[in-house]
Amino acid sequence: MSIEVKNIHKRFGNFIALDNVSLNFPQGELTALLGPSGCGKTTLLRIIAGLEQADSGHVFLDGEDASGQHVRERQVGFVFQHYALFKHMSVFENIAFGLRVKRRDVRPSESEIKKKVMSLLELVQLDWLADRYPPQLSGGQRQRIALARALAVEPRVLLLDEPFGALDAKVRKELRRWLRRLHDELHVTSIFVTHDQEEALEVADQIVVMNKGRVEQIGSPDEVYNHPASSFVYGFLGNVNLFHGRVHEGVLDSGGIAFDAPDHAQAQDANGIGFVRPHDIEVERYTADAEGIVARLRRSHAIGPLAQLELVRADNAQLIEAVISTERYQHLGLTEGETLIVRPKRLRVFVNESASQSA
Numbered sequence: 001m002s003i004e005v006k007n008i009h010k011r012f013g014n015f016i017a018l019d020n021v022s023l024n025f026p027q028g029e030l031t032a033l034l035g036p037s038g039c040g041k042t043t044l045l046r047i048i049a050g051l052e053q054a055d056s057g058h059v060f061l062d063g064e065d066a067s068g069q070h071v072r073e074r075q076v077g078f079v080f081q082h083y084a085l086f087k088h089m090s091v092f093e094n095i096a097f098g099l100r101v102k103r104r105d106v107r108p109s110e111s112e113i114k115k116k117v118m119s120l121l122e123l124v125q126l127d128w129l130a131d132r133y134p135p136q137l138s139g140g141q142r143q144r145i146a147l148a149r150a151l152a153v154e155p156r157v158l159l160l161d162e163p164f165g166a167l168d169a170k171v172r173k174e175l176r177r178w179l180r181r182l183h184d185e186l187h188v189t190s191i192f193v194t195h196d197q198e199e200a201l202e203v204a205d206q207i208v209v210m211n212k213g214r215v216e217q218i219g220s221p222d223e224v225y226n227h228p229a230s231s232f233v234y235g236f237l238g239n240v241n242l243f244h245g246r247v248h249e250g251v252l253d254s255g256g257i258a259f260d261a262p263d264h265a266q267a268q269d270a271n272g273i274g275f276v277r278p279h280d281i282e283v284e285r286y287t288a289d290a291e292g293i294v295a296r297l298r299r300s301h302a303i304g305p306l307a308q309l310e311l312v313r314a315d316n317a318q319l320i321e322a323v324i325s326t327e328r329y330q331h332l333g334l335t336e337g338e339t340l341i342v343r344p345k346r347l348r349v350f351v352n353e354s355a356s357q358s359a
């Protein structure tokens with residue numbers, strides 16, 4: 001099922017939770033709603049589900065206005081951060097629940113229920129846990145059971161609100177890969193809420209970046225990561241070094257260092273910020289005639305193929321983070337405290353929020 005929301009507004013008292021949100025969620029895709037705490041992600045999910053009413057605007061399910069439809073009619077499956085499994089019911093009964101409470105004329109037979117529950121348990125790879133009770137499961141297992149339960153009623157859309165938020169980092173990582181594989185098998189239109197940019201980038205077909213009740217950008221993981229529409233998106237989607245300064249006729253001057261900002265050729269002494277990802281920073285040994293920023297290496301360590309460097313700019317004490325290959329790190333033979341030359345390879349300049357890229 002495809003989902004479209006149009007001009008959604010939602011207030012809680014004087015607080016604007018959603019400010020004119022319009023979005024498309026294509027059939028069969030997995031979309032991440034990504035943004036900081038309080039930006040309206042959950043509220044939007046609840047409005048799509050029919051659990052919350054928008055003050056104005058519309059939700060279309062498969063092109064049909066769902067405004068008057070009850071939650072049940074919308075046929076959505078939910079999974080929340082705090083797995084709401086029934087503690088007094090076995091895993092089997094938890095998954096069977098949605099089937100047992102169906103109207104009599106559409107309720108499956110006992111043998112159909114058994115078959116369905118067992119096939120869902122196989123799908124989430126936990127068929128050996130059918131007779132256990134929720135308190136006897138790990139957090140990750142509970143979330144997989146919660147997902148199986150949501151899928152039992154064959155929802156037309158699956159809504160996941162921080163489904164792995166309460167789990168530790170390692171389990172979280174495993175489960176998000178597992179969710180992606182599951183989605184590739186089932187192709188149910190799915191929306192999941194997260195504030196973890198790595199999770200969104202790794203799992204989603206499309207990412208909606210939200211901030212303060214508004215949509216900052218919608219696009220593929222590659223689009224939002226490599227072509228962010230605003231400085232907010234750039235900063236939210238990964239570590240970033242900021243170089244503040246003035247932009248004049250295509251050049252950003254940050255503390256006496258000039259950076260190219262070719263798309264801002266018309267700028268006349270405007271405020272600008274250059275954004276550089278840590279892996280887009282080149283580092284070399286200091287020589288008096290080398291061009292670049294002079295910085296002192298404060299701390300460094302190599303883990304696996306990458307080395308992280310923490311540098312302090314000599315002229316203004318700004319902290320600069322760089323990530324280089326361990327090979328290069330070892331080749332340079334860096335020692336903490338030494339002076340280096342730092343050069344951004346790729347810098348993105350935002351002037352009053354319009355961006356340009358220089359390579």
Ligand code: ATP
Pocket residue numbers: 012015017035036037038039040041042043044195
């Ligand atoms: P988080 O990642 O912390 O869950 P979120 O992006 O999902 O955040 P929402 O839960 O949608 O954010 O909330 C958006 C804003 O609306 C928040 O400031 C929240 O305090 C407020 N809000 C949400 N529900 C209500 C409510 N029922 N009454 C009053 N304010 C609410």
